[in-house]
Amino acid sequence: MIYTALIISLLVNIFLGWYLATVLRKFLYISENMSDLFLLLKSFRAFIKSLYSMESYHGEPLIQELVYKTKEIIGEMESFRDIFEATLDEELEEELDAATTPQEAT
Secondary structure, eight states, X not given: OHHHHHHHHHHHHHHHHHHHHHHHHHHHHHHHHHHHHHHHXXXXXXXXXXXXXXXXXXXOHHHXXXXXXXXXXXXXXXXXXXXXXXXXXXXXXXXXXXXXXXXXXX
């Protein structure tokens, strides 16, 4: 009886270890892609801002709304990024700041 319980416990522990490894692999994949998506959205926002500041589009309400919606989306992405903060890549953060800061100044 005790050997049966031991074998069942061992099998359950092996299954739970496999399940945990699978979930962690998926978590890391999502975390890495979240950073890439955030970088893409920040550069898109910088592009839209530069487009909005062009003379032919300045004051265009549709582009102004696009800038506003992009800002909202980035805000939501930042809240998700906080969840995955443990796996953020520092080099990617520096690249993000370098890519977006000069463009947003215009």
